[in-house]
Amino acid sequence: MSRNCAIILAAGKGTRMGQSINKQYLKINKHPILYYTLKAFTQCDCIDEIIVVVAEGEMDYCREEIINKYNFFKVKAVIVGGAQRQDSVLNGLKALRNCEIVLIHDGARPFINESIIKNAILYANLYGATACGVKPKDTIKIVDASGFSIETPDREMLFCVQTPQAFKYDLILKCHMKINEEDIRVTDDTMVVERYGNRVYLYEGSYNNIKITTPEDLEMGKQILEGSSS
Numbered sequence: 001m002s003r004n005c006a007i008i009l010a011a012g013k014g015t016r017m018g019q020s021i022n023k024q025y026l027k028i029n030k031h032p033i034l035y036y037t038l039k040a041f042t043q044c045d046c047i048d049e050i051i052v053v054v055a056e057g058e059m060d061y062c063r064e065e066i067i068n069k070y071n072f073f074k075v076k077a078v079i080v081g082g083a084q085r086q087d088s089v090l091n092g093l094k095a096l097r098n099c100e101i102v103l104i105h106d107g108a109r110p111f112i113n114e115s116i117i118k119n120a121i122l123y124a125n126l127y128g129a130t131a132c133g134v135k136p137k138d139t140i141k142i143v144d145a146s147g148f149s150i151e152t153p154d155r156e157m158l159f160c161v162q163t164p165q166a167f168k169y170d171l172i173l174k175c176h177m178k179i180n181e182e183d184i185r186v187t188d189d190t191m192v193v194e195r196y197g198n199r200v201y202l203y204e205g206s207y208n209n210i211k212i213t214t215p216e217d218l219e220m221g222k223q224i225l226e227g228s229s230s
Helices: 033-043 059-068 085-095 114-127 169-182 189-194 215-229
Strands: 004-010 049-054 075-080 101-106 129-134 149-151 160-168 201-204
Touching: 004 033, 004 085, 033 049, 033 059, 033 101, 033 114, 049 059, 049 085, 059 075, 075 085, 085 101, 085 169, 085 189, 101 114, 101 169, 114 129, 114 160, 114 201, 129 189, 160 169, 160 189, 169 189
Parallel strands: 004 049, 004 101, 049 075, 129 201
Antiparallel strands: 101 160, 129 160
């Protein structure tokens, strides 16, 4: 039986939030952002183990104020992240044992749902690499250095990638080790496997699966929560 693990990335400082506290610990309707993220993965019966990657100096706080306080029993380890996102992912991958499918998810995306998580596992098993996302609602322009529009891509060919991004564990670990050795910088994990010739299957996520990065996102998060509980 496949063993499915999740790496939750909560090491980002979130400077755009303008707060002294890490954004994952800011509250939306009484609970920290990270609480909602871990709750979704803990309650999903197809997730066997969770690793949380945090910023240096925040391990004890995360354990005491989030994991122990809310009894997130599937969290097996809290580890320190690296200088870049990809370093944090590699640290998380190295902390896993006996994992077949791994889901990598932003701790600041608290509105992930069970259907998206289960589809990530399904498609990772089928294709080796997958990511959820949505079609852009707006027309996208490509601009030149002077600020002039030079091209308008077909919106039907565009995809706004979200997390979780899910992979066969051996594949993503091998590819992350390679980019680390080659000192290549990437912005997400699909780029890691694509660099070495692997295709990534994209499936439908949710417009509610937002990443909390600004004060405006916090307000939107409150609206999403109120809408889901009504």
